[in-house]
Amino acid sequence: MRRVAVVGVGLTKFGENWDHSFRDLITEAGIRALADANMSGADIDALYGGTMAAGRLIGQEHITALIADYMGLNPIPATRVEAACASGSVALRTGYMAVASGIHDHVVVGGVEKMTDVSTGEVASALGGAGDQEWELFMGATFPSLYALMAKRHMHEYGTTEEQMAQVAVKNHYNAARNKYAQYQKEITLETVMKSKVVSSPLKVFDCSPITDGAAVAILAPLEQARKYTDTPIEIVASAQASDKLALHSRESITRLDATMIAAKKAYAQANVEPKDIKVAEVHDCFTIAEIMAIEDLGFCRKGEGGKMTADGATALNSKISINTSGGLKGCGHPVGATGVKQIAEIVWQLRGQAEKRQVTGAEIGLTHNVGGSGATCVVHILKRTN
Protein backbone atom coordinates (compact mmCIF):
# COMPACT_ATOMS: atom_id res chain seq x y z
CA MET A 1 0.00 0.00 0.00
CA ARG A 2 1.17 3.50 -0.85
CA ARG A 3 0.96 6.36 1.64
CA VAL A 4 -1.65 8.92 0.64
CA ALA A 5 -1.76 12.70 1.13
CA VAL A 6 -4.35 15.42 0.76
CA VAL A 7 -2.77 18.02 -1.54
CA GLY A 8 -5.69 20.37 -2.08
CA VAL A 9 -9.06 21.26 -0.59
CA GLY A 10 -11.86 23.62 -1.52
CA LEU A 11 -15.27 24.56 -0.16
CA THR A 12 -18.21 26.68 -1.19
CA LYS A 13 -19.84 28.97 1.32
CA PHE A 14 -22.33 26.80 3.26
CA GLY A 15 -25.87 28.12 3.59
CA GLU A 16 -29.08 28.76 1.71
CA ASN A 17 -27.46 29.30 -1.67
CA TRP A 18 -30.59 30.14 -3.66
CA ASP A 19 -28.61 31.36 -6.66
CA HIS A 20 -26.40 28.25 -6.94
CA SER A 21 -27.49 24.91 -8.42
CA PHE A 22 -26.09 21.49 -7.51
CA ARG A 23 -23.66 21.62 -10.43
CA ASP A 24 -22.61 25.20 -9.63
CA LEU A 25 -21.77 24.24 -6.05
CA ILE A 26 -19.60 21.23 -6.80
CA THR A 27 -17.85 22.97 -9.70
CA GLU A 28 -16.98 25.98 -7.54
CA ALA A 29 -15.55 23.77 -4.77
CA GLY A 30 -13.67 21.72 -7.38
CA ILE A 31 -12.04 24.76 -8.96
CA ARG A 32 -10.89 25.95 -5.52
CA ALA A 33 -9.46 22.55 -4.62
CA LEU A 34 -7.58 22.19 -7.90
CA ALA A 35 -6.18 25.71 -7.52
CA ASP A 36 -5.16 24.86 -3.93
CA ALA A 37 -3.31 21.79 -5.25
CA ASN A 38 -1.71 23.72 -8.15
CA MET A 39 -3.13 21.09 -10.47
CA SER A 40 -5.07 21.24 -13.70
CA GLY A 41 -8.00 19.01 -14.55
CA ALA A 42 -5.70 17.12 -16.95
CA ASP A 43 -3.74 15.81 -13.94
CA ILE A 44 -6.77 14.03 -12.46
CA ASP A 45 -7.17 10.26 -12.96
CA ALA A 46 -10.49 9.52 -11.24
CA LEU A 47 -13.40 11.10 -9.39
CA TYR A 48 -15.45 9.82 -6.44
CA GLY A 49 -18.52 11.75 -5.41
CA GLY A 50 -20.68 11.52 -2.30
CA THR A 51 -24.24 12.75 -2.18
CA MET A 52 -27.06 11.33 -0.15
CA ALA A 53 -30.33 12.24 -1.75
CA ALA A 54 -29.91 14.10 -5.03
CA GLY A 55 -32.66 11.91 -6.47
CA ARG A 56 -35.15 13.13 -3.87
CA LEU A 57 -33.84 16.69 -3.47
CA ILE A 58 -33.20 17.76 -7.07
CA GLY A 59 -34.55 14.80 -9.06
CA GLN A 60 -31.07 14.06 -10.39
CA GLU A 61 -29.30 10.69 -10.31
CA HIS A 62 -26.08 9.80 -12.14
CA ILE A 63 -24.50 12.74 -10.37
CA THR A 64 -20.83 11.89 -10.80
CA ALA A 65 -21.29 11.81 -14.57
CA LEU A 66 -22.78 15.30 -14.22
CA ILE A 67 -19.89 16.46 -12.03
CA ALA A 68 -17.19 15.10 -14.34
CA ASP A 69 -18.97 16.75 -17.26
CA TYR A 70 -19.32 20.19 -15.67
CA MET A 71 -15.85 20.15 -14.12
CA GLY A 72 -14.39 19.38 -17.55
CA LEU A 73 -12.95 16.07 -16.36
CA ASN A 74 -14.28 13.69 -19.05
CA PRO A 75 -13.36 10.93 -19.80
CA ILE A 76 -12.02 9.91 -16.36
CA PRO A 77 -14.00 7.30 -14.38
CA ALA A 78 -16.52 9.01 -12.09
CA THR A 79 -18.21 6.98 -9.36
CA ARG A 80 -20.94 7.85 -6.87
CA VAL A 81 -20.94 6.44 -3.37
CA GLU A 82 -23.82 6.78 -0.91
CA ALA A 83 -23.90 6.21 2.82
CA ALA A 84 -26.48 8.78 3.96
CA CYS A 85 -24.82 11.58 5.95
CA ALA A 86 -21.48 9.73 5.75
CA SER A 87 -21.46 9.77 1.93
CA GLY A 88 -18.63 12.34 1.80
CA SER A 89 -16.35 10.35 4.09
CA VAL A 90 -17.04 7.09 2.30
CA ALA A 91 -16.24 8.83 -1.01
CA LEU A 92 -12.98 10.05 0.53
CA ARG A 93 -12.15 6.58 1.82
CA THR A 94 -12.90 5.13 -1.63
CA GLY A 95 -10.53 7.65 -3.21
CA TYR A 96 -7.94 6.90 -0.52
CA MET A 97 -8.12 3.18 -1.33
CA ALA A 98 -7.76 3.89 -5.06
CA VAL A 99 -4.57 5.91 -4.50
CA ALA A 100 -3.19 3.60 -1.78
CA SER A 101 -3.66 0.58 -4.01
CA GLY A 102 -1.85 2.18 -6.92
CA ILE A 103 -4.83 1.99 -9.26
CA HIS A 104 -5.03 5.79 -9.56
CA ASP A 105 -2.50 8.52 -8.78
CA HIS A 106 -4.46 11.74 -8.58
CA VAL A 107 -8.02 11.50 -7.37
CA VAL A 108 -10.63 14.18 -6.84
CA VAL A 109 -13.16 13.49 -4.07
CA GLY A 110 -16.30 15.58 -3.93
CA GLY A 111 -19.18 15.85 -1.52
CA VAL A 112 -22.27 17.89 -2.32
CA GLU A 113 -25.90 18.38 -1.38
CA LYS A 114 -28.43 20.88 -2.70
CA MET A 115 -31.21 20.93 -0.10
CA THR A 116 -33.14 24.18 -0.49
CA ASP A 117 -34.88 23.51 -3.82
CA VAL A 118 -37.64 21.53 -2.06
CA SER A 119 -39.84 22.14 0.98
CA THR A 120 -38.70 21.39 4.52
CA GLY A 121 -41.14 18.46 4.68
CA GLU A 122 -39.64 16.94 1.57
CA VAL A 123 -36.13 17.37 3.00
CA ALA A 124 -37.26 15.65 6.22
CA SER A 125 -38.72 12.74 4.25
CA ALA A 126 -35.60 12.43 2.08
CA LEU A 127 -33.29 12.44 5.11
CA GLY A 128 -35.59 9.91 6.75
CA GLY A 129 -34.38 7.49 4.10
CA ALA A 130 -31.19 7.14 6.17
CA GLY A 131 -33.26 5.27 8.75
CA ASP A 132 -35.43 2.19 8.38
CA GLN A 133 -38.26 3.16 6.03
CA GLU A 134 -40.52 0.18 6.84
CA TRP A 135 -40.07 0.05 10.61
CA GLU A 136 -39.04 3.51 11.83
CA LEU A 137 -40.27 6.11 9.33
CA PHE A 138 -43.54 4.26 8.67
CA MET A 139 -44.42 4.62 12.37
CA GLY A 140 -43.88 8.39 12.36
CA ALA A 141 -40.20 8.63 13.26
CA THR A 142 -38.15 11.59 12.03
CA PHE A 143 -34.40 12.05 12.27
CA PRO A 144 -34.68 14.52 15.14
CA SER A 145 -36.94 12.03 16.95
CA LEU A 146 -34.45 9.16 16.56
CA TYR A 147 -31.69 11.29 18.09
CA ALA A 148 -34.20 12.48 20.70
CA LEU A 149 -34.71 8.83 21.72
CA MET A 150 -30.94 8.54 22.16
CA ALA A 151 -30.82 11.81 24.11
CA LYS A 152 -33.63 10.81 26.46
CA ARG A 153 -31.95 7.48 27.18
CA HIS A 154 -28.52 9.15 27.66
CA MET A 155 -30.11 11.51 30.17
CA HIS A 156 -31.68 8.50 31.92
CA GLU A 157 -28.52 6.40 32.05
CA TYR A 158 -25.87 9.07 32.69
CA GLY A 159 -27.65 12.14 34.02
CA THR A 160 -26.81 14.22 30.95
CA THR A 161 -28.80 17.48 30.97
CA GLU A 162 -30.49 19.64 28.35
CA GLU A 163 -28.16 22.49 29.39
CA GLN A 164 -25.10 20.32 28.68
CA MET A 165 -26.47 19.52 25.22
CA ALA A 166 -27.16 23.21 24.66
CA GLN A 167 -23.51 23.97 25.46
CA VAL A 168 -22.52 21.99 22.35
CA ALA A 169 -24.56 24.40 20.20
CA VAL A 170 -23.15 27.47 21.97
CA LYS A 171 -19.56 26.27 21.44
CA ASN A 172 -20.11 25.34 17.81
CA HIS A 173 -21.72 28.68 16.99
CA TYR A 174 -18.73 30.41 18.65
CA ASN A 175 -16.42 28.53 16.28
CA ALA A 176 -18.69 29.08 13.26
CA ALA A 177 -18.55 32.83 13.93
CA ARG A 178 -14.82 32.52 13.14
CA ASN A 179 -15.30 30.58 9.88
CA LYS A 180 -16.06 32.51 6.70
CA TYR A 181 -17.56 29.39 5.09
CA ALA A 182 -20.07 28.77 7.90
CA GLN A 183 -23.84 29.06 7.53
CA TYR A 184 -24.27 30.77 10.93
CA GLN A 185 -21.42 33.21 11.61
CA LYS A 186 -23.05 34.33 14.81
CA GLU A 187 -22.51 33.51 18.46
CA ILE A 188 -25.49 32.41 20.54
CA THR A 189 -26.20 32.13 24.26
CA LEU A 190 -27.32 29.19 26.35
CA GLU A 191 -30.64 30.96 26.82
CA THR A 192 -31.18 31.13 23.04
CA VAL A 193 -30.88 27.36 22.79
CA MET A 194 -32.94 26.60 25.89
CA LYS A 195 -35.78 28.89 24.84
CA SER A 196 -35.93 27.67 21.24
CA LYS A 197 -38.91 25.68 20.03
CA VAL A 198 -38.99 21.96 20.82
CA VAL A 199 -38.69 19.89 17.64
CA SER A 200 -38.76 16.45 19.24
CA SER A 201 -38.36 16.48 23.01
CA PRO A 202 -35.80 16.99 24.50
CA LEU A 203 -34.23 18.37 21.29
CA LYS A 204 -34.95 21.98 20.35
CA VAL A 205 -34.36 23.88 17.12
CA PHE A 206 -30.91 24.97 18.32
CA ASP A 207 -29.95 21.36 19.12
CA CYS A 208 -30.39 20.48 15.43
CA SER A 209 -28.12 21.01 12.44
CA PRO A 210 -29.77 23.07 9.69
CA ILE A 211 -30.77 22.47 6.08
CA THR A 212 -27.81 23.59 4.00
CA ASP A 213 -26.55 23.84 0.44
CA GLY A 214 -22.86 23.29 -0.08
CA ALA A 215 -20.02 21.36 -1.61
CA ALA A 216 -16.53 20.31 -0.57
CA VAL A 217 -13.69 18.83 -2.62
CA ALA A 218 -10.37 17.22 -1.68
CA ILE A 219 -7.54 16.20 -4.00
CA LEU A 220 -5.54 13.09 -3.09
CA ALA A 221 -2.13 11.99 -4.35
CA PRO A 222 0.57 9.50 -3.34
CA LEU A 223 2.60 11.03 -0.48
CA GLU A 224 5.84 10.50 -2.39
CA GLN A 225 4.59 12.83 -5.15
CA ALA A 226 2.76 15.26 -2.90
CA ARG A 227 5.51 17.87 -2.64
CA LYS A 228 5.17 18.55 -6.36
CA TYR A 229 1.79 20.09 -5.53
CA THR A 230 2.05 21.53 -2.02
CA ASP A 231 4.64 22.57 0.56
CA THR A 232 2.54 21.08 3.35
CA PRO A 233 1.14 17.68 2.38
CA ILE A 234 -1.26 16.32 4.96
CA GLU A 235 -1.03 12.56 5.18
CA ILE A 236 -4.07 10.36 5.73
CA VAL A 237 -2.57 8.10 8.40
CA ALA A 238 -5.79 6.22 9.12
CA SER A 239 -9.02 5.47 7.28
CA ALA A 240 -11.53 3.22 9.02
CA GLN A 241 -15.21 2.49 8.52
CA ALA A 242 -17.74 0.29 10.30
CA SER A 243 -21.42 -0.59 9.98
CA ASP A 244 -24.17 -1.35 12.47
CA LYS A 245 -27.86 -2.32 12.51
CA LEU A 246 -29.88 0.14 10.41
CA ALA A 247 -32.63 0.79 12.96
CA LEU A 248 -32.09 2.04 16.50
CA HIS A 249 -34.47 -0.60 17.85
CA SER A 250 -32.20 -3.40 16.61
CA ARG A 251 -29.16 -2.22 18.60
CA GLU A 252 -28.00 -3.44 21.98
CA SER A 253 -27.47 0.13 23.22
CA ILE A 254 -28.64 3.51 21.94
CA THR A 255 -26.35 5.61 24.15
CA ARG A 256 -23.25 4.70 22.15
CA LEU A 257 -22.55 4.07 18.49
CA ASP A 258 -20.73 0.76 18.21
CA ALA A 259 -19.72 1.57 14.63
CA THR A 260 -17.95 4.71 15.89
CA MET A 261 -16.13 2.78 18.60
CA ILE A 262 -15.01 0.07 16.17
CA ALA A 263 -13.92 2.50 13.44
CA ALA A 264 -12.08 4.63 16.02
CA LYS A 265 -10.24 1.63 17.49
CA LYS A 266 -9.09 0.59 14.02
CA ALA A 267 -8.09 4.14 13.10
CA TYR A 268 -6.03 4.66 16.27
CA ALA A 269 -4.24 1.36 15.59
CA GLN A 270 -3.53 2.27 11.94
CA ALA A 271 -2.15 5.68 12.89
CA ASN A 272 -0.40 4.33 15.99
CA VAL A 273 -1.84 7.12 18.13
CA GLU A 274 -4.12 7.34 21.15
CA PRO A 275 -7.10 9.63 21.76
CA LYS A 276 -4.91 11.86 23.95
CA ASP A 277 -2.65 12.59 20.96
CA ILE A 278 -5.54 14.23 19.06
CA LYS A 279 -5.69 17.99 19.61
CA VAL A 280 -8.31 18.88 16.99
CA ALA A 281 -11.28 16.87 15.74
CA GLU A 282 -14.31 17.37 13.53
CA VAL A 283 -17.07 15.11 14.88
CA HIS A 284 -20.59 14.41 13.65
CA ASP A 285 -22.86 16.79 15.59
CA CYS A 286 -26.02 16.48 13.48
CA PHE A 287 -27.72 16.95 16.86
CA THR A 288 -26.06 18.16 20.05
CA ILE A 289 -26.46 14.76 21.72
CA ALA A 290 -24.54 13.24 18.80
CA GLU A 291 -21.43 15.30 19.67
CA ILE A 292 -21.67 14.26 23.32
CA MET A 293 -21.88 10.59 22.33
CA ALA A 294 -19.11 11.03 19.74
CA ILE A 295 -16.53 12.44 22.14
CA GLU A 296 -17.28 9.54 24.48
CA ASP A 297 -17.18 6.86 21.77
CA LEU A 298 -13.96 8.30 20.29
CA GLY A 299 -12.30 7.98 23.70
CA PHE A 300 -11.84 11.69 24.48
CA CYS A 301 -13.60 11.16 27.80
CA ARG A 302 -15.18 8.28 29.71
CA LYS A 303 -18.64 6.99 28.72
CA GLY A 304 -21.33 9.20 30.15
CA GLU A 305 -19.04 12.18 30.77
CA GLY A 306 -19.41 13.89 27.38
CA GLY A 307 -21.98 16.36 28.65
CA LYS A 308 -19.86 17.33 31.63
CA MET A 309 -16.71 17.61 29.48
CA THR A 310 -18.54 19.99 27.15
CA ALA A 311 -20.02 22.09 29.96
CA ASP A 312 -16.56 22.30 31.55
CA GLY A 313 -15.24 23.89 28.35
CA ALA A 314 -12.75 21.09 27.66
CA THR A 315 -13.87 20.82 24.01
CA ALA A 316 -13.76 24.57 23.26
CA LEU A 317 -11.29 26.18 20.88
CA ASN A 318 -7.72 25.73 22.19
CA SER A 319 -8.79 23.84 25.30
CA LYS A 320 -7.95 20.20 26.10
CA ILE A 321 -9.19 19.13 22.66
CA SER A 322 -10.71 21.50 20.11
CA ILE A 323 -13.90 19.87 18.84
CA ASN A 324 -15.62 21.12 15.68
CA THR A 325 -13.52 24.21 15.01
CA SER A 326 -15.40 24.68 11.71
CA GLY A 327 -18.59 25.15 13.71
CA GLY A 328 -19.51 21.53 13.09
CA LEU A 329 -22.70 20.46 11.39
CA LYS A 330 -24.59 22.69 13.82
CA GLY A 331 -22.84 26.00 13.12
CA CYS A 332 -21.13 25.51 9.75
CA GLY A 333 -24.16 23.73 8.29
CA HIS A 334 -24.86 20.20 7.09
CA PRO A 335 -25.17 19.75 3.33
CA VAL A 336 -25.40 16.05 3.95
CA GLY A 337 -23.15 14.58 1.25
CA ALA A 338 -20.61 17.42 1.61
CA THR A 339 -20.08 17.18 5.36
CA GLY A 340 -17.50 14.38 5.43
CA VAL A 341 -15.28 16.14 2.89
CA LYS A 342 -15.73 19.50 4.64
CA GLN A 343 -14.47 17.89 7.85
CA ILE A 344 -11.31 16.84 5.97
CA ALA A 345 -10.86 20.38 4.58
CA GLU A 346 -11.14 21.87 8.07
CA ILE A 347 -8.53 19.49 9.52
CA VAL A 348 -6.21 20.12 6.55
CA TRP A 349 -6.43 23.87 7.20
CA GLN A 350 -5.82 23.34 10.92
CA LEU A 351 -2.74 21.18 10.30
CA ARG A 352 -1.36 23.64 7.72
CA GLY A 353 -1.89 26.54 10.14
CA GLN A 354 -4.41 28.19 7.80
CA ALA A 355 -7.49 28.14 10.04
CA GLU A 356 -7.37 31.88 10.66
CA LYS A 357 -9.36 33.07 13.68
CA ARG A 358 -10.13 29.52 14.80
CA GLN A 359 -6.57 28.13 14.51
CA VAL A 360 -5.67 25.50 17.08
CA THR A 361 -2.17 26.24 18.35
CA GLY A 362 0.37 23.57 17.40
CA ALA A 363 -2.12 21.19 15.73
CA GLU A 364 -0.18 18.27 14.21
CA ILE A 365 -2.65 15.39 14.27
CA GLY A 366 -6.38 15.75 13.57
CA LEU A 367 -9.34 13.42 13.39
CA THR A 368 -12.62 13.40 11.48
CA HIS A 369 -15.71 11.41 12.47
CA ASN A 370 -18.69 11.15 10.14
CA VAL A 371 -21.91 9.24 10.84
CA GLY A 372 -24.49 7.93 8.40
CA GLY A 373 -28.10 7.94 9.62
CA SER A 374 -28.46 7.15 13.31
CA GLY A 375 -25.11 5.33 13.35
CA ALA A 376 -25.38 2.46 10.87
CA THR A 377 -22.29 3.81 9.07
CA CYS A 378 -19.38 5.48 10.85
CA VAL A 379 -16.13 6.64 9.28
CA VAL A 380 -13.03 7.87 11.11
CA HIS A 381 -10.00 9.44 9.42
CA ILE A 382 -6.80 10.59 11.10
CA LEU A 383 -4.64 13.18 9.35
CA LYS A 384 -1.09 14.23 10.15
CA ARG A 385 1.16 17.03 8.99
CA THR A 386 4.28 15.61 7.34
CA ASN A 387 7.55 17.36 8.12
Added chain:
Amino acid sequence: MMNSSPSSWRRIPERYCLIGTSCETCKANYFPPRLICPKCRRKGKMVDKQYSGIGKVYSYSLVNVPPSGFEIEAPYVLALIELEEGPHLTAQVVDCEEKDVSIGAPVRMVFRKIQESGPHGLIHYGFKFVLSK
Protein backbone atom coordinates in the same frame (compact mmCIF):
# COMPACT_ATOMS: atom_id res chain seq x y z
CA MET B 1 -44.37 8.09 1.25
CA MET B 2 -43.22 4.76 -0.16
CA ASN B 3 -46.36 2.82 0.75
CA SER B 4 -47.75 1.05 -2.31
CA SER B 5 -50.41 -1.66 -2.04
CA PRO B 6 -47.99 -4.61 -2.26
CA SER B 7 -45.50 -3.05 0.16
CA SER B 8 -48.31 -2.55 2.63
CA TRP B 9 -50.05 -5.92 2.18
CA ARG B 10 -46.92 -8.01 2.59
CA ARG B 11 -46.32 -6.50 6.04
CA ILE B 12 -49.81 -7.31 7.35
CA PRO B 13 -48.76 -10.29 9.56
CA GLU B 14 -46.07 -8.22 11.26
CA ARG B 15 -47.93 -4.93 11.53
CA TYR B 16 -51.35 -6.32 12.46
CA CYS B 17 -50.38 -9.32 14.57
CA LEU B 18 -46.80 -8.71 15.78
CA ILE B 19 -45.42 -11.78 14.03
CA GLY B 20 -41.64 -11.76 14.20
CA THR B 21 -39.03 -14.49 14.09
CA SER B 22 -37.02 -16.55 16.50
CA CYS B 23 -33.79 -18.48 15.91
CA GLU B 24 -34.10 -22.11 17.00
CA THR B 25 -30.31 -22.45 17.14
CA CYS B 26 -29.47 -19.59 19.54
CA LYS B 27 -33.01 -18.86 20.84
CA ALA B 28 -32.71 -15.15 20.00
CA ASN B 29 -35.99 -13.37 19.26
CA TYR B 30 -36.34 -10.80 16.50
CA PHE B 31 -38.83 -8.11 15.64
CA PRO B 32 -39.16 -6.99 12.87
CA PRO B 33 -38.71 -10.47 11.34
CA ARG B 34 -35.43 -11.42 9.70
CA LEU B 35 -34.69 -14.09 7.10
CA ILE B 36 -31.42 -15.03 8.74
CA CYS B 37 -30.18 -14.79 12.32
CA PRO B 38 -27.35 -12.19 12.36
CA LYS B 39 -25.55 -14.20 15.07
CA CYS B 40 -25.84 -17.71 13.61
CA ARG B 41 -26.18 -16.75 9.93
CA ARG B 42 -26.57 -19.98 7.90
CA LYS B 43 -26.28 -22.15 11.05
CA GLY B 44 -29.44 -20.56 12.41
CA LYS B 45 -32.99 -21.75 11.78
CA MET B 46 -35.62 -19.04 11.79
CA VAL B 47 -39.24 -19.74 12.71
CA ASP B 48 -42.19 -17.38 13.06
CA LYS B 49 -42.88 -16.05 16.52
CA GLN B 50 -46.03 -14.36 17.76
CA TYR B 51 -45.27 -11.61 20.30
CA SER B 52 -47.63 -10.91 23.18
CA GLY B 53 -47.71 -7.15 22.70
CA ILE B 54 -46.77 -6.59 26.34
CA GLY B 55 -43.73 -4.48 27.04
CA LYS B 56 -42.32 -1.33 28.56
CA VAL B 57 -41.05 2.03 27.35
CA TYR B 58 -37.29 1.98 26.66
CA SER B 59 -37.08 5.61 25.46
CA TYR B 60 -39.53 8.20 24.12
CA SER B 61 -39.91 11.64 22.58
CA LEU B 62 -42.75 14.02 21.82
CA VAL B 63 -42.63 14.71 18.07
CA ASN B 64 -43.74 18.31 17.44
CA VAL B 65 -42.48 18.56 13.86
CA PRO B 66 -43.89 15.55 11.99
CA PRO B 67 -42.88 14.08 8.64
CA SER B 68 -45.29 14.39 5.72
CA GLY B 69 -48.32 12.18 6.25
CA PHE B 70 -48.38 12.65 10.03
CA GLU B 71 -49.32 16.36 10.21
CA ILE B 72 -52.78 15.68 11.59
CA GLU B 73 -51.45 13.52 14.41
CA ALA B 74 -48.71 15.83 15.74
CA PRO B 75 -47.72 16.23 18.45
CA TYR B 76 -47.43 12.53 19.25
CA VAL B 77 -45.25 10.37 21.48
CA LEU B 78 -42.81 8.18 19.58
CA ALA B 79 -41.14 5.47 21.61
CA LEU B 80 -38.83 2.51 21.61
CA ILE B 81 -40.76 -0.33 23.21
CA GLU B 82 -38.99 -3.26 24.85
CA LEU B 83 -41.23 -6.31 24.35
CA GLU B 84 -41.37 -8.78 27.23
CA GLU B 85 -39.83 -11.39 24.92
CA GLY B 86 -36.76 -9.17 24.39
CA PRO B 87 -36.85 -7.34 21.07
CA HIS B 88 -37.26 -3.54 20.82
CA LEU B 89 -39.48 -1.85 18.27
CA THR B 90 -40.40 1.69 17.24
CA ALA B 91 -44.02 2.74 17.75
CA GLN B 92 -46.27 5.55 18.92
CA VAL B 93 -47.64 5.60 22.47
CA VAL B 94 -51.18 6.97 22.24
CA ASP B 95 -54.18 8.01 24.36
CA CYS B 96 -51.88 9.82 26.79
CA GLU B 97 -49.91 13.02 27.33
CA GLU B 98 -46.11 13.17 27.20
CA LYS B 99 -46.02 13.82 30.95
CA ASP B 100 -47.75 10.47 31.59
CA VAL B 101 -44.97 8.54 29.82
CA SER B 102 -41.71 7.52 31.49
CA ILE B 103 -38.86 5.15 30.79
CA GLY B 104 -39.86 1.76 32.18
CA ALA B 105 -43.61 2.45 32.02
CA PRO B 106 -45.60 -0.74 31.18
CA VAL B 107 -47.42 -0.67 27.83
CA ARG B 108 -49.51 -2.96 25.68
CA MET B 109 -50.13 -3.11 21.95
CA VAL B 110 -53.28 -1.75 20.33
CA PHE B 111 -54.39 -1.96 16.69
CA ARG B 112 -54.70 1.48 15.09
CA LYS B 113 -54.52 3.47 11.89
CA ILE B 114 -50.91 4.51 11.26
CA GLN B 115 -51.22 6.75 8.19
CA GLU B 116 -53.07 7.33 4.92
CA SER B 117 -51.60 7.56 1.43
CA GLY B 118 -53.45 10.80 0.67
CA PRO B 119 -57.22 11.46 0.75
CA HIS B 120 -58.05 8.77 -1.83
CA GLY B 121 -55.24 6.31 -1.12
CA LEU B 122 -54.71 3.29 1.08
CA ILE B 123 -55.23 3.43 4.81
CA HIS B 124 -52.32 1.77 6.59
CA TYR B 125 -53.02 0.03 9.88
CA GLY B 126 -50.67 -1.44 12.43
CA PHE B 127 -49.51 -1.42 16.04
CA LYS B 128 -49.38 1.42 18.48
CA PHE B 129 -49.08 1.12 22.26
CA VAL B 130 -51.03 2.43 25.25
CA LEU B 131 -49.98 2.72 28.87
CA SER B 132 -51.13 -0.28 30.93
CA LYS B 133 -53.28 0.73 33.85
